[in-house]
Amino acid sequence: MATITLTDLKKLREDNKESENIHIIIGMGTCGIAAGANKTFDAFLDEIKVNNLKNITVKPTGCMGLCYVEPTITVKTSGQPDIIYGNVNCETACKIINEHIVEGKLVEGHIFENPAADIVNTENYDSDYKQFRIVLRNCGVIDPENIEEYIARDGYIGLEKALFELSSDDILNEVKKSGLRGRGGAGFPTGFKWEFTKQIESDQKYIICNADEGDPGAYMDRATLEGDPHSVIEAMMIAGKCVGADKGVIYIRAEYPLAIERLEIAMAQSKRLGLLGKNILGTDFSFDLEIRLGAGAFVCGEETALLASVEGNRGMPIPKPPFPAVKGLFGKPTVINNVETFANIPVIITKGGSWFAKIGTEKSKGTKVFALTGKIKNSGLVEVPMGTTLHEIVFGIGGGIPNGKAFKAVQTGGPSGGVLTEAFLDTPIDFDSLVAVGSMMGSGGMIVMDEDDCMVDIAKFYLEFCVEESCGKCAPCRIGTKKIYELLDKISQGKGELSDLQKIKDMGAAMQKASLCGLGQTAPNPVLSVIKAFEEEVLEHINDKKCRAGKCKDLVTYTIDQENCIGCTVCARKCPVNCIEGAIKVAHKIDQSLCIKCGACFEVCKFDAVIVS
Amino acid sequence: MKTIGIKINGKPVQVEKGTTILKAALIDDIKIPTLCAHDDLDAWAACGICVCKIEGSSKMVRACATEVMEGQNYITHDPEIMDVRRTVLEMIISNHPMECLTCGRNTTCELQDLAADFGIRDVPYHADVKELERDESTPSIILDPRKCINCGRCTIVCQQLQNVWALEFLERGHETRMAPAGGILLNESPCIKCGQCSAHCPVGAIYEKDETREFLNAVRNKSKHVSVQIAPAVRVALGESFGMEPGSIVTGKIYAALRKLGADSVFDTNFGADLTILEEGSELVDRIKNCGLLPQITSCCPAWTDYMEKYAADMIPHFSSAKSPMMMQGVMTKTYYAEKIDVAPKNIYTVAIMPCTAKKYEITRDDNMWASGEQDMDLVLTTREFARLIKSSGIDFDSLEDEKADSPIGDYSGAGTIFGVTGGVMEAAVRTAYKLVTDKELEDVNVYNVRGMDGVKKGSVDFDGTEIKVAVAHGMVHVEELINEVREAKEKGEDPPFHFIEVMACRGGCIAGGGQPYGTTDEIREKRIAGIYSDDEKSVVRKSHENPEIIQVYKDFLEKPMSHKSHELLHTTYQKRPQYAK
Amino acid sequence: MQTTEEYKITDALASFVEKWREKPGNLIMILHKAQSEYGFIPRKIAIELGRILDVPLAKIYGVITFYNFFKLEKPGKHNIQVCTGTACYLKGGIDIIEELEILLGTGVNTVTDDGLFSIESVRCIGCCGLAPVLLIDGEIFGKLSKDDLPKIIADIRDR
Ligand SMILES: Cc1cc2nc3c(=O)[nH]c(=O)nc-3n(C[C@H](O)[C@H](O)[C@H](O)COP(=O)(O)O)c2cc1C
Ligand code: SF4
Ligand code: SF4
Ligand code: SF4
Ligand code: SF4
Ligand code: SF4
Ligand code: SF4
Numbered sequence A: 001m002a003t004i005t006l007t008d009l010k011k012l013r014e015d016n017k018e019s020e021n022i023h024i025i026i027g028m029g030t031c032g033i034a035a036g037a038n039k040t041f042d043a044f045l046d047e048i049k050v051n052n053l054k055n056i057t058v059k060p061t062g063c064m065g066l067c068y069v070e071p072t073i074t075v076k077t078s079g080q081p082d083i084i085y086g087n088v089n090c091e092t093a094c095k096i097i098n099e100h101i102v103e104g105k106l107v108e109g110h111i112f113e114n115p116a117a118d119i120v121n122t123e124n125y126d127s128d129y130k131q132f133r134i135v136l137r138n139c140g141v142i143d144p145e146n147i148e149e150y151i152a153r154d155g156y157i158g159l160e161k162a163l164f165e166l167s168s169d170d171i172l173n174e175v176k177k178s179g180l181r182g183r184g185g186a187g188f189p190t191g192f193k194w195e196f197t198k199q200i201e202s203d204q205k206y207i208i209c210n211a212d213e214g215d216p217g218a219y220m221d222r223a224t225l226e227g228d229p230h231s232v233i234e235a236m237m238i239a240g241k242c243v244g245a246d247k248g249v250i251y252i253r254a255e256y257p258l259a260i261e262r263l264e265i266a267m268a269q270s271k272r273l274g275l276l277g278k279n280i281l282g283t284d285f286s287f288d289l290e291i292r293l294g295a296g297a298f299v300c301g302e303e304t305a306l307l308a309s310v311e312g313n314r315g316m317p318i319p320k321p322p323f324p325a326v327k328g329l330f331g332k333p334t335v336i337n338n339v340e341t342f343a344n345i346p347v348i349i350t351k352g353g354s355w356f357a358k359i360g361t362e363k364s365k366g367t368k369v370f371a372l373t374g375k376i377k378n379s380g381l382v383e384v385p386m387g388t389t390l391h392e393i394v395f396g397i398g399g400g401i402p403n404g405k406a407f408k409a410v411q412t413g414g415p416s417g418g419v420l421t422e423a424f425l426d427t428p429i430d431f432d433s434l435v436a437v438g439s440m441m442g443s444g445g446m447i448v449m450d451e452d453d454c455m456v457d458i459a460k461f462y463l464e465f466c467v468e469e470s471c472g473k474c475a476p477c478r479i480g481t482k483k484i485y486e487l488l489d490k491i492s493q494g495k496g497e498l499s500d501l502q503k504i505k506d507m508g509a510a511m512q513k514a515s516l517c518g519l520g521q522t523a524p525n526p527v528l529s530v531i532k533a534f535e536e537e538v539l540e541h542i543n544d545k546k547c548r549a550g551k552c553k554d555l556v557t558y559t560i561d562q563e564n565c566i567g568c569t570v571c572a573r574k575c576p577v578n579c580i581e582g583a584i585k586v587a588h589k590i591d592q593s594l595c596i597k598c599g600a601c602f603e604v605c606k607f608d609a610v611i612v613s
Numbered sequence B: 001m002k003t004i005g006i007k008i009n010g011k012p013v014q015v016e017k018g019t020t021i022l023k024a025a026l027i028d029d030i031k032i033p034t035l036c037a038h039d040d041l042d043a044w045a046a047c048g049i050c051v052c053k054i055e056g057s058s059k060m061v062r063a064c065a066t067e068v069m070e071g072q073n074y075i076t077h078d079p080e081i082m083d084v085r086r087t088v089l090e091m092i093i094s095n096h097p098m099e100c101l102t103c104g105r106n107t108t109c110e111l112q113d114l115a116a117d118f119g120i121r122d123v124p125y126h127a128d129v130k131e132l133e134r135d136e137s138t139p140s141i142i143l144d145p146r147k148c149i150n151c152g153r154c155t156i157v158c159q160q161l162q163n164v165w166a167l168e169f170l171e172r173g174h175e176t177r178m179a180p181a182g183g184i185l186l187n188e189s190p191c192i193k194c195g196q197c198s199a200h201c202p203v204g205a206i207y208e209k210d211e212t213r214e215f216l217n218a219v220r221n222k223s224k225h226v227s228v229q230i231a232p233a234v235r236v237a238l239g240e241s242f243g244m245e246p247g248s249i250v251t252g253k254i255y256a257a258l259r260k261l262g263a264d265s266v267f268d269t270n271f272g273a274d275l276t277i278l279e280e281g282s283e284l285v286d287r288i289k290n291c292g293l294l295p296q297i298t299s300c301c302p303a304w305t306d307y308m309e310k311y312a313a314d315m316i317p318h319f320s321s322a323k324s325p326m327m328m329q330g331v332m333t334k335t336y337y338a339e340k341i342d343v344a345p346k347n348i349y350t351v352a353i354m355p356c357t358a359k360k361y362e363i364t365r366d367d368n369m370w371a372s373g374e375q376d377m378d379l380v381l382t383t384r385e386f387a388r389l390i391k392s393s394g395i396d397f398d399s400l401e402d403e404k405a406d407s408p409i410g411d412y413s414g415a416g417t418i419f420g421v422t423g424g425v426m427e428a429a430v431r432t433a434y435k436l437v438t439d440k441e442l443e444d445v446n447v448y449n450v451r452g453m454d455g456v457k458k459g460s461v462d463f464d465g466t467e468i469k470v471a472v473a474h475g476m477v478h479v480e481e482l483i484n485e486v487r488e489a490k491e492k493g494e495d496p497p498f499h500f501i502e503v504m505a506c507r508g509g510c511i512a513g514g515g516q517p518y519g520t521t522d523e524i525r526e527k528r529i530a531g532i533y534s535d536d537e538k539s540v541v542r543k544s545h546e547n548p549e550i551i552q553v554y555k556d557f558l559e560k561p562m563s564h565k566s567h568e569l570l571h572t573t574y575q576k577r578p579q580y581a582k
Numbered sequence C: 001m002q003t004t005e006e007y008k009i010t011d012a013l014a015s016f017v018e019k020w021r022e023k024p025g026n027l028i029m030i031l032h033k034a035q036s037e038y039g040f041i042p043r044k045i046a047i048e049l050g051r052i053l054d055v056p057l058a059k060i061y062g063v064i065t066f067y068n069f070f071k072l073e074k075p076g077k078h079n080i081q082v083c084t085g086t087a088c089y090l091k092g093g094i095d096i097i098e099e100l101e102i103l104l105g106t107g108v109n110t111v112t113d114d115g116l117f118s119i120e121s122v123r124c125i126g127c128c129g130l131a132p133v134l135l136i137d138g139e140i141f142g143k144l145s146k147d148d149l150p151k152i153i154a155d156i157r158d159r
């Protein structure tokens, strides 16, 4: 198709509204594919062929967010409510065709009704549903590799308005009115950021999408890009129109091949339609978009490091000010926003800033997507209005802790954040409340821990991450992360002293103040918050040489209860270092001098005879 | 210049727009501690020692990298800031080998100074010194990565001031180190041995190869006649090591000190410089008169010649074949002077006191450095090594009486002395070339348009109706511009843009060489330069060709500039070299 | 492992370089391409790229050694990337690595003697919902337990 006009675009939108067919939509994000969605997809096609069925469309979509029951599919039949099935392997796929489609009977045991209704809620903010989707509005609904589907779901209306109805000041006003704050972590008001760049005279300005998503345990941006790449592309153009930039760069981590591929496809499609490129929709607005890959450096999520990386250099941060909004890529004014921030923009422009501002809390507007992982039943992606409590997410949407274990803590903000105990579960989620209780929003990783997790070990994990990811430029961060890590390691080996805690606090304070960039400034947060919230447990490690969770190997001994052991020999056969002795039907014994504390014996003993202490 | 009003610790001060907090505080006599900042470089903001507060913000900012803003109040010292700085310093020290007594920077070390100022008595954090090997591969400088505090100066100097890129930040986080690319030694890298990294390193992680023992062994060896020369730039900087003002001229004291140290003859590289001018000047005149290849480019800086051989080998034919003053002085010592005093060249041990680490490399750079039949120069000591030699030998430098250099290759003209500054070789050459071309003497010997600190200086001199176009570059990064101009003209088949180009690798010329006393900044460069020009002005003879000893040498020995003998002894060749030996 | 193989700029790399030559800041993209061609970045290729792009070799090494993704040593034919991001760590990612080390008889970041496998620890591949996960040749295996590993290895070995 040649470059389209506004009328063509509007027609395209109408033409592609849903047809009468039955739709089987398969979640095919990275997560779904990893769980076998490709095979499920083929199984559906085969079974449809075998049964010689007509008028059924099988199509891929992005994540629905129900990672714990991937592969997931939605069956849409006009006039009937959508049905979401989870754990759909080939066998279940056949069943769904034969029973649901052919016989009109639901397939029991695979339906995820509540979340299903929950997650497709993009319309009624005031409903009883816990979730509300703005960012993920198209994820799990449209085929991300088909621009027409995006257009049909009001895609590119925002761009239309930005090009034909609104002045650049109007756009800015809508964004400001919306109260949108950056979703990359710091929560800086997006409207102000755009305004800085807009105000500056420059021959060249840039829009950058930060899709580096380095927080380990978070994948909101990946899911958004895999499920709805056009929303980000559209938003970047709106931003470009607003601030006067005609070049955009999406900086995406190389670990996300599928997101990169879908972005490339989406960009090619919008280029083909003339929605991206020169003289968009016949206007004098042009926008050139390019993908640049990260290469495995968490620090490159930091703005100035990101810029250095896009410029082809080592990703070492530089001091701010000057801020990128004023002096950014190749020295030119540059707007840098996070994927999720951008994904909100088309909706804000389409529905208006005041519509958006109605959602959320006073100072944090809209929704927030979280990647809910760790010791949680329903791990997956959730999108909730700001102000939802942690409790609602963890125990409502997340279904609580699996295996009957007790909740211990939830961590937000990744390596920059902190742990929150049960006492803080009623905290409403917004930027300021989380900071007030000693954590932070971060980009949206939410990791749940249960009684089996040791908080010293968790702190050590985050510090180790920061040791590896520190760029090494500045002394406080380069040295501090390593030293604190080593002190934690010492504590976890039972060699800690009380004075070590003071050292950690002193170095932590110096790092927070004297580190050059956010990485070093926030790297001590996890450990400081653990020391504060779990002081008792930390002191146990130091004073009593005890790890109550049994995670710190040096503080743990495995012994066999001579009463309970029936001498089944399973543990002896499983022990990798052969340090369990005992004849069949005779109680076994562990040679402590050889035991490497791998825990294998504990795992395999069916008679609770192996004791961890 | 627009000034703005700010406050330093509540006290109003007016500063120029664009001033950093660090500089603004100095106006109120407040010194904020620093470890990575250096006046020659843009702030890299690595160490975190200089943190300050802006009133109203809980964050701390780096004083070295933050420009002041109208109306703000900057807090440079309060209990929290001082604690943070101390903790950062303690962290740095805990990762640093405490080897001050055996360290090249003992008593001149910026980290040591800070530790002293902060009164660090013990370090609470566990020691963690990296186990990395020393790199002693070059004849000039040694890298001791264990002592590196990752301030970044060396690498930025090597890349941004010198454009060599021998050093780079490698790895990241705790593993970060400054080294040549890919597990090779410095000598296998493009390093040009300029030593600017060592001059900028705040600690003893990069330092000149110390060869003072070799000197002592030589003077203790009775069978050796030790002949020492001193470079132009040494005389205006050495005094700094003895508490004198930069730019103080201590030539006479140096001669005296050398004799006390046991030198058998004391000469001056400035004589060699005069000789260089006659050879190089004649070569230039020859090129101009006989349609030779122009421009001619100076070759007396060994770091520059090394750079050219690796990075701009197409310029080789433009190079003056004249050796550097030091090498000329050396070969004259082992031939002409050896004959005079009737000592076999092999029994003469030649030493040069140089501002330069590259000179240590130059003395063995190729076969031409054995023109006398022996190694023409046996040893090069930098100014810093020389200062230590004087101190360890119990010489009270301050109170030494001025002495004179020996004859017949010790006397020098003002032209010889200005070799030590950027533009000096050019100016000296002009003074002589004018005479050679026009057969008249230059009225005013001062050639102002090649002086000063601009990285590239272009000018022209009226040679009695003929316009001679000259250009000067100093600081290796500036040379590219001139070379490209030459290349472009060549490609287009145009006349060469210049007749003569002077290049010195170090910013400001040899007065700011890699072997000079520490702490060189533009302010100090200016003072040393002023010292050099005053030495020139004080000279009775200010043109090389009027130096009576030079006239004598040609009469007795060399016949005339560019003679067969000169070519054998005083000229050399250049060849393309790979940037990476591996 | 010291490699004696000779490396030449492949046609694909050459044409990629041409496409990107004029774009500022192209180095990282070009290194990605180079690594996808050779599995790592041989010194010879780094030197060649430096020459073609007129970028100092030192800078190329500075970049390669900064980013975890780029390798200077040849990895195994099948590089097993085990996630040790937060979610995977909590769910036993370290156990997976330890088990693999036992199974393959090699440590992290080293290659098995037959050159078939190498193990690498990576920080999150965005499949945290399926933690713990690993990635081999672009294929993700999720909800792993130690017992799944022998079969996965065997299947890959047979490929
Ligand atoms: C160490 C570090 C890592 C970061 N990583 C990311 C990231 O992966 N993605 C992101 O969007 N922002 C990240 N940020 C925040 C960005 O620097 C920046 O604030 C953000 O992209 C701005 O976009 P926003 O205003 O839309 O949030 C990181 C910051 C730091 C200090
Ligand atoms: S704080 Fe850490 S990551 Fe940031 S610049 Fe300093 S060393 Fe690099
Ligand atoms: S913990 Fe591991 S090493 Fe120790 S006895 Fe049990 S199986 Fe053996
Ligand atoms: S597995 Fe349990 S019951 Fe069996 S031998 Fe081991 S300790 Fe005893
Ligand atoms: S570098 Fe400085 S602090 Fe370190 S050992 Fe040498 S003199 Fe002492
Ligand atoms: S300063 Fe202290 S450590 Fe150094 S030599 Fe003197 S007494 Fe010894
Ligand atoms: S001596 Fe000069 S070229 Fe060599 S590493 Fe130092 S600064 Fe670079």
Ligand code: SF4
Binding pocket: B147, B148, B149, B150, B151, B152, B153, B154, B155, B178, B197, B200, B201, B202, B203, B205, B206
């Ligand atoms: S070697 Fe010296 S100049 Fe270079 S980074 Fe280390 S401390 Fe700084």
Ligand code: SF4
Binding pocket: B194, B300, B301, B302, B303, B304, B355, B356, B357, B358, B359, B504, B505, B506, B509, B510, B511, B512, B513, B514
């Ligand atoms: S300018 Fe002088 S001091 Fe510097 S390298 Fe050249 S000769 Fe040596």
Ligand code: FES
Binding pocket: A027, A029, A030, A031, A032, A062, A063, A064, A065, A066, A067, A068, A070, A219, A223, A380, A381, C129
């Ligand atoms: S469902 Fe796709 S992220 Fe899990």
Ligand code: FES
Binding pocket: B033, B034, B035, B036, B037, B044, B045, B046, B047, B048, B049, B050, B051, B062, B063, B064, B065
């Ligand atoms: S002197 Fe400012 S950060 Fe080092």
Ligand code: FES
Binding pocket: A216, A217, A218, C083, C084, C085, C086, C087, C088, C089, C123, C124, C125, C126, C127, C128, C129, C131, C132, C133
């Ligand atoms: S933490 Fe392992 S995939 Fe994210």
